[in-house]
Amino acid sequence: MTKSTRMFELIQILRAARRPVTADELAERLGVSARTVYRDIAALQAMRTPIEGEAGLGYVMRRGYDLPPLNFDQEELEALRVGLALLVRTGDSALVDAAGRIGKKIDALQEPVDWLKIALPGVPLDDPEKGCVSKGMLRAAIREERKIEITYRDEAGVETQRILRPVAMLYYHDCAVLAAWCELRRGFRCFRTDRIWACTLREDGFAGEGPALRRLWEDSDTPLVPFATAI
Structure with missing residues (x-):
C-alpha cells in the first residue's frame, strides 16, 4: 500500500469511527507499525486535516470534514x-x-x-485453496520484473516445469492468459492461468528488461487465442 493510499484509508477509518481510535488499532487495520501511523497523522495534521487526539488516547476526525x-x-x-x-x-x-x-x-x-x-x-475466480495460482501473484511478477517458476499442465495433461519472464496478462471471456518468455523453449509462449498448478517467485529477475521484452512479444507471432497451448 502506497503512502497516499494509506493516508486516504486512515482518513476514511477516522471519518467512520464513532469513538477515538488508537494508533495501535489503526496500525493493525492498515498493516503498518504504530510509528508509521504517528508519522501519517502528523503529516495530515500539517496539511490541516482536522484530526484531533494524541498518542495513548486515540484519534478522532472533527465532525463535518469531508474529502x-x-x-x-x-x-x-x-x-x-x-x-x-x-x-x-x-x-x-x-x-x-x-x-x-x-x-x-x-x-x-x-x-x-x-x-x-x-x-x-x-472466468472462474482464482482460489489458492483449490490449487489455483493467484493471478495477483502473476501480475506482481510482471510489475516487479521477477522470474517465476511454474508447473504447467497442457490440454493433454502433460506436465512441465518452466522458468518464465512474464510480460503481460490477457483476460478473455472464459480464461486468463499469461504471456512470457519461456527459458525452456527459448521463446515467447502463452499460458492459460487455469493450467498453472504451482508458481514460485524466484529471487532472480529481469529488471529493466520488461518494456523491451513486451515490444518483442508484440512483434512476435506468439498465438494469443485463449485456447493456445504452451508447448
Whole structure:
C-alpha cells in the first residue's frame, strides 16, 4: 500500500469511527507499525486535516470534514461502476477485491446506484485453496520484473516445469492468459492461468528488461487465442 493510499484509508477509518481510535488499532487495520501511523497523522495534521487526539488516547476526525468530490460527471461515474463490476469476469480475486474497495470509496462520496446490473459469468475466480495460482501473484511478477517458476499442465495433461519472464496478462471471456518468455523453449509462449498448478517467485529477475521484452512479444507471432497451448 502506497503512502497516499494509506493516508486516504486512515482518513476514511477516522471519518467512520464513532469513538477515538488508537494508533495501535489503526496500525493493525492498515498493516503498518504504530510509528508509521504517528508519522501519517502528523503529516495530515500539517496539511490541516482536522484530526484531533494524541498518542495513548486515540484519534478522532472533527465532525463535518469531508474529502473533495470526485471530478467525474454522471456518465463517467457510471462507466467506472460498470467497469469495476465487470472485473468479476476476469476471475482475478485481487482485482475483484480492489474493485470492491474503489466502489466503496465512490459510494462514500456519491449516491449509490442499484440499477446498473452486470451479468457475472466469466472466468472462474482464482482460489489458492483449490490449487489455483493467484493471478495477483502473476501480475506482481510482471510489475516487479521477477522470474517465476511454474508447473504447467497442457490440454493433454502433460506436465512441465518452466522458468518464465512474464510480460503481460490477457483476460478473455472464459480464461486468463499469461504471456512470457519461456527459458525452456527459448521463446515467447502463452499460458492459460487455469493450467498453472504451482508458481514460485524466484529471487532472480529481469529488471529493466520488461518494456523491451513486451515490444518483442508484440512483434512476435506468439498465438494469443485463449485456447493456445504452451508447448
